[in-house]
Amino acid sequence: xxxQTLAQLASVERIExxxxxxxxxxxxxxxxxxxxxxxxxxPVLVEGPPGVGKTELANTTxxxxxxxxxxxxxYEGLDEAKALYEWKYSKQLLYTxxxxxxxxxxxxxxxxxxxxxxxxxxxxxxxxxxxxxxxxPLLKAMRQDGGAVLLIDEIDKSDYEFESLLLEILSDYQVSxxxxxxxxxxxTPLVFLxxxxxxxxxxxxxxRCLHLYxxxxxxxxxxxxxxxxxxxxxxxxxxxxxxxxxxxxQLDLKKAPAISETIDWARSLLLLHADSLEEDMxxxxxxxxxxxxxxxxSAGAQLRQLLGPSPPASGGR
Amino acid sequence: MQANLVNFIRVLRSHEMRVSPAETLDAFAVTAALxxxxxxxxxxxxxxxxxxxxxxxxxxxxxxxxxxxxxxxxLSRTALPPxxxxxxxxxxxxxxxxxxxxxxxxxxxxxxxALRALLAKPVMRDLVTNDRTxxxxxxxxxxxxxxxxxxxVFTQKGQFTRRMLDALGEEHLRRxxxxxxxxxxxxxxxxxxxxxxxxxxxxxxxxxxxxLQAAGKTRQFxxxxxxxxxxxxxEHRYLHRVHDLVRKMARKLAARHSRRRRRVQRGQLxxxxxxxxxxxxxxxLFNTCWRGVRRNRPQILALCDVSGSVAxxxxxxxxxxxxxxxxxxxxxxFAFSSHLGEVSRLFAENPVEKAIELAHRQYGGAxxxxxxxxxxxxxxxxxxxxxxxxxILGDARNNRGDPRLDLLRDIHRRARRxxxxxxxxxxxxxxxxxxxxxxxxxxHFSAECNNLRQLERIVDQLLKSTG
Numbered sequence: 001x002x003x004q005t006l007a008q009l010a011s012v013e014r015i016e017x018x019x020x021x022x023x024x025x026x027x028x029x030x031x032x033x034x035x036x037x038x039x040x041x042x043p044v045l046v047e048g049p050p051g052v053g054k055t056e057l058a059n060t061t062x063x064x065x066x067x068x069x070x071x072x073x074x075y076e077g078l079d080e081a082k083a084l085y086e087w088k089y090s091k092q093l094l095y096t097x098x099x100x101x102x103x104x105x106x107x108x109x110x111x112x113x114x115x116x117x118x119x120x121x122x123x124x125x126x127x128x129x130x131x132x133x134x135x136x137p138l139l140k141a142m143r144q145d146g147g148a149v150l151l152i153d154e155i156d157k158s159d160y161e162f163e164s165l166l167l168e169i170l171s172d173y174q175v176s177x178x179x180x181x182x183x184x185x186x187x188t189p190l191v192f193l194x195x196x197x198x199x200x201x202x203x204x205x206x207x208r209c210l211h212l213y214x215x216x217x218x219x220x221x222x223x224x225x226x227x228x229x230x231x232x233x234x235x236x237x238x239x240x241x242x243x244x245x246x247x248x249x250q251l252d253l254k255k256a257p258a259i260s261e262t263i264d265w266a267r268s269l270l271l272l273h274a275d276s277l278e279e280d281m282x283x284x285x286x287x288x289x290x291x292x293x294x295x296x297x298s299a300g301a302q303l304r305q306l307l308g309p310s311p312p313a314s315g316g317r
Numbered sequence: 318m319q320a321n322l323v324n325f326i327r328v329l330r331s332h333e334m335r336v337s338p339a340e341t342l343d344a345f346a347v348t349a350a351l352x353x354x355x356x357x358x359x360x361x362x363x364x365x366x367x368x369x370x371x372x373x374x375x376x377x378x379x380x381x382x383x384x385x386x387x388x389x390x391x392l393s394r395t396a397l398p399p400x401x402x403x404x405x406x407x408x409x410x411x412x413x414x415x416x417x418x419x420x421x422x423x424x425x426x427x428x429x430x431a432l433r434a435l436l437a438k439p440v441m442r443d444l445v446t447n448d449r450t451x452x453x454x455x456x457x458x459x460x461x462x463x464x465x466x467x468x469x470v471f472t473q474k475g476q477f478t479r480r481m482l483d484a485l486g487e488e489h490l491r492r493x494x495x496x497x498x499x500x501x502x503x504x505x506x507x508x509x510x511x512x513x514x515x516x517x518x519x520x521x522x523x524x525x526x527x528x529l530q531a532a533g534k535t536r537q538f539x540x541x542x543x544x545x546x547x548x549x550x551x552e553h554r555y556l557h558r559v560h561d562l563v564r565k566m567a568r569k570l571a572a573r574h575s576r577r578r579r580r581v582q583r584g585q586l587x588x589x590x591x592x593x594x595x596x597x598x599x600x601x602l603f604n605t606c607w608r609g610v611r612r613n614r615p616q617i618l619a620l621c622d623v624s625g626s627v628a629x630x631x632x633x634x635x636x637x638x639x640x641x642x643x644x645x646x647x648x649x650x651f652a653f654s655s656h657l658g659e660v661s662r663l664f665a666e667n668p669v670e671k672a673i674e675l676a677h678r679q680y681g682g683a684x685x686x687x688x689x690x691x692x693x694x695x696x697x698x699x700x701x702x703x704x705x706x707x708x709i710l711g712d713a714r715n716n717r718g719d720p721r722l723d724l725l726r727d728i729h730r731r732a733r734r735x736x737x738x739x740x741x742x743x744x745x746x747x748x749x750x751x752x753x754x755x756x757x758x759x760x761h762f763s764a765e766c767n768n769l770r771q772l773e774r775i776v777d778q779l780l781k782s783t784g
Contacts, residue, residue: 012351012358029361032351036362039350040343047371093598203369207337210365213374 008064009038015064024053024060025225033212034061034190043170043191045155045206048214050196051258055153057214058192062149065190070144071151072137074158080165084175086134092127128179138166139175139183147187155205156195163205170208217259219246225259230266240277241266247306248289248299257289265289279307322348324466325384326367328529331537332380334373340366356385383529418507419445425504432504435493440486444511456522459484465526478516478523487515544769559769560636560669566773567640616647616704618697622711623677624654624684630740630767634710635673637772639664649697652680657692684714686752687721694724701731709737710766713746713753720752725759735759738766738775 008018015031034057037044046054062069072083110116135143141150152166169175173185193209195201217225222242226233233241242262249256257265265288274281283300290296299306322344326336343366351362360381368374422445426432435441443452460466463480490512497505540562590606619638623631635652642648642664652660660676667675701707707728729735737760739746739753746753757763766772 028358032358032361033365036347036350036365040346042343044365089603090597093601093603097599203335206369207339211369211374212365213371 009035011035018064019060020228022060022063023228024056025221025228026053026057027214027217027221030057030212030214033210036210037190040210041173041188043193043209044212045201045209046192046194046212046214047197049216049256049258051260052214052216053259054192054194054214055151058149058151058194061190061192065147065149067146067148068144069149069151070137070141070189071153074152074154074156074162076157076159078158078162081136083136083138083162084165084169085136085139085177087128088132088134092132095127125179130180133177133180138169141189141191142169142173142175142183142185144189145186148189150189150191152191152193154196155193155201156198160202163202167204167208170205216249216256219243222246222259222262226262226266229263230270232270233266234275237269237274237276238266241269244277244282244306245289251299251302253290253295253298254292255290255295261289277307279303282307319345325380328380328384329367329377331530332376333536334368334376336367360385380529383525418510419447422504422507425502429502431493431496435489435508438486438489440515441490441511444515452518455485456481456518459519460522460526465523466530468523468527468530471527474523474527477526478520481519481523482516485515485519487512490515544773559633560640562769563633563637564640564643566769567637567643567645567776616649616700616702617641617645617706617708618649618651618701619708620651620653620657620689620693620710621676622654622684622709623652623680624682626684626714627712627740628677628681630710630712631677632673633769634738634740635676636669638710639669639672641776651693651696652676653689653692654680655682655685655688656680657689657696659696684711684716685718686711686713686715686756687719690721690724694727698727698731701728703731703733705732706734706736707732709735709760710740711737712739712741712751713737713756714750715752717750720755722755722759725756729759729761734761736761736775737763738772739763740767741765742767 007014009015012028012031012035015034016026016028019026019031033044033046036042046057048054058071059069106119107116110119133139137150141148155163155166170191173188175183177183216222219242222245223238226238226242245257245262245265265285268285268288269277269281272281272285283303286296286299286303290299323341326341326344329336344363347362347366348359351358353359360378363381364374364377368377422432422436426436436445440452440455442448443455459481462484463477465477465481468474468477490508494505494508494512497508540558544562585608587606587608591602591604594604594606595602619641621631621634621638623635627634638648638650642650642661649659649661650664651657658680660672660680663675663679664672666672725735737753737756741751741753743765745751746757753763762778764771764775766775
């Protein structure tokens with residue numbers, strides 16, 4: 001990677017500051033992971049509940065380094081042809097049609113099948129060369145000049161077979177294509193894999209990765225995130241709303257509100273010109289935070305307790 | 318430090334974390350990249366390479382705190398004996414040097430050759446000058462020289478403490494104390510206090526090492542023993558430990574075999590899809606599409622005898638069934654003695670201990686294999702197909718009743734496999750009221766199974782053939 005990138009990733013502190021300037025407030029641990037990923041040339045396997053900024057981490061890193069982000073969304077049934085490379089069949093077919101005449105010329109005068117085949121052989125594997133190769137995200141990331149950030153999103157949704165496919169790419173940063181040979185990464189890409197833990201990732205893959213678990217942030221960190229993302233919310237409301245969300249996370253919910261939901265909620269409150277948390281308004285906007293009817297009900301029942309310990313809520317008007 | 322890190326990784330391994338040599342190398346690379354200066358940074362970095370699950374991370378953090386977390390106490394504070402005032406000649410003096418026990422000692426040593434000699438000893442020097450780093454280094458050296466790492470059981474603690482103290486040269490202090498006592502010297506409590514601090518430090522060090530090393534080793538040892546002990550000989554209080562073992566085993570088996578199930582074989586040509594795909598290429602059949610053959614997932618029906626004659630085994634067999642049902646899809650469990658009933662729901666809805674107790678209560682009694690097989694046939698016979706494995710866990714002691722071999726033959730014909738696991742040793746099969754030899758003729762596979770290791774081997778085989 002170029003000099004500028006090297007400087008950006010020179011130390012954990014630099015990364016932390018860099019992320020902050022890109023609007024991504026992170027804990028020290030996350031910055032450490034990125035630092036190590038770069039230093040050890042290892043991919044990072046990011047785990048954590050949905051909505052804590054796993055994907056955003058890769059986005060921000062790409063922005064920070066000013067390199068393209070190449071994203072591969074995993075799903076069941078994802079295979080080589082979609083992830084790695086594919087031959088451009090139509091182009092191959094078209095060329096054979098167009099070149100039919102040429103082939104005729106070429107083969108004219110050849111006596112017998114053996115000689116014709118011999119002549120054809122001289123042209124080698126024209127139709128299986130790089131011109132006919134359609135690179136998919138993984139190969140694209142390998143061939144990117146100046147490096148790239150490769151995001152393999154929701155790896156837990158893919159099949160086991162696909163994981164094995166990743167092993168060569170993630171440990172040696174190369175791709176083997178039988179017809180062409182091995183393509184090695186020009187610049188080692190920074191790789192992030194995310195997982196929502198719907199199934200266990202194989203040990204072989206885990207062993208090749210740095211393991212980063214992003215939990216829900218602490219209140220202080222979340223306040224900083226809100227300040228950076230929704231700067232117009234004033235300090236007191238910010239403190240209150242973060243405390244409220246933290247209270248919600250303590251409840252037994254189907255899906256606890258994540259950072260992205262806190263941000264959305266902060267934005268909604270801003271739109272509603274709220275300057276403090278009021279019970280009615282919270283009740284009306286609860287659906288921004290909670291996505292299940294059951295959760296909304298059970299949180300609604302305990303709303304007063306959740307809002308209780310912050311008396312300025314009513315006296316602030 | 319390298320040796321330290323290697324040793325730390327060994328500790329992690331003894332706490333049931335799997336750390337491969339490749340990960341050990343990564344850990345070294347991490348320390349090289351991060352340095353040792355920032356402890357928290359190093360901890361996070363190492364956690365990322367060494368811990369692969371949330372569970373492992375918590376083990377890691379615990380071990381890290383124990384291993385690297387020890388901060389030597391400030392000796393100058395603790396060293397100040399409670400009785401210091403009495404010793405001091407001028408307690409009201411504000412001067413720091415006078416209230417400092419170290420200077421008091423040095424003062425006294427000026428005209429005391431024995432004390433001077435004592436102060437010259439390296440260990441005493443570290444104590445008196447409050448050089449914590451040097452002291453903990455000395456303690457570590459002593460730990461290494463006596464092989465503290467080998468500590469395995471708590472009875473060794475005293476022995477190791479003694480040997481480490483000897484290696485540190487505590488005898489000089491001891492001798493000096495005897496001498497000072499004889500002379501009734503005013504600095505006696507000070508020297509005693511230093512001795513106590515040293516002992517405390519060493520004892521702490523031994524304790525920490527014990528917690529690190531022995532806790533893991535003891536558990537490994539226990540597991541090894543438990544998996545070889547006959548199931549009926551395992552005491553009830555180890556049930557939980559066995560449960561963990563069985564669960565781990567079942568999980569391992571499930572992980573190893575779940576992949577086989579997913580394999581899709583290439584089946585017939587899918588003409589419609591092939592033609593549709595060919596449209597893009599001017600009707601040339603460029604790409605052929607195949608219909609996959611997806612293997613039905615194997616179904617397992619497990620029957621467990623819970624009668625009095627196998628009561629001690631039944632507990633563990635049920636435990637095993639419970640764990641199996643937990644990790645494998647499509648397992649149905651049945652319990653029987655005089656009659657038979659399905660306990661799958663019971664298992665799914667209750668925690669393990671409760672479920673086992675309930676199964677015992679509902680289905681315990683005198684054994685009647687004939688009636689139980691009949692019940693089983695009415696309950697599940699039509700669900701048995703060529704992807705079904707039937708496992709029977711029992712001793713085949715039928716109290717001389719009708720064995721209903723015809724029913725088992727039926728099951729044998731329809732099922733992919735019938736497996737009989739008998740806790741009795743093969744020699745006892747067919748003796749007394751055992752119908753095992755007759756039942757055996759209607760099983761694809763029968764085996765003696767009375768410890769966890771055998772159980773694991775058999776189930777592994779079973780899954781291989783059904784997978």
